[in-house]
Amino acid sequence: NAGVMQNPRHLVRRRGQEARLRCSPVKGHSHVYWYRQLPEEGLKFMVYLQKENIIDESGMPKERFSAEFPKEGPSILRIQQVVRGDSAAYFCASSPLDRGGNTIYFGEGSWLTVV
């Protein structure tokens, strides 16, 4: 958890509202990832982004979910018209250019509750 900042840490939304989760990667990291964790389960890959580009979104639901990593500012995971099944912990991770399992740093997560 070396410096990946996520906010908000906890978010409550009513069904049909929008949720916006923000992630600032470790300084100097150019790769950002979003993972979702349902209760009692492991993390599931959602999307991989670099600045201004979505590289791999194979884990993103086809509708209502979108992600961006603009040239300036944090990465945003946006969930439109939330439903109860969206309640989960959403983790952001970042890594530098070089590969390796120990270079992926996770944030503390954003816990979304849909009521």
Place this chain on the structure above:
Amino acid sequence: GESVGLHLPTLSVQEGDNSIINCAYSNSASDYFIWYKQESGKGPQFIIDIRSNMDKRQGQRVTVLLNKTVKHLSLQIAATQPGDSAVYFCAENYAITGGGNKLTFGTGTQLKVEL
């Protein structure tokens, strides 16, 4: 399809004993296997990783063993302490287009350390 799973959902050990957490995987196309520790309300914390061309790696109080023949991974924690109580995940890491990494997580094992 590919999957990473754990044999035991809950493991209880006495303080000072050694702990062994097991993991089975089905997809061989990866370059790293990683163990993460996740405490309640927090993000995954890197513990140790092992390249796919190795069969053993040691860290401080932890050892990871990789048996590619039977697609099995284990984490050994020596002299388990109360602070080791957490959920442990194995994850399979492989490189994806763009220079990034994709992690496939297992469902987790809850380690409980009894005093």
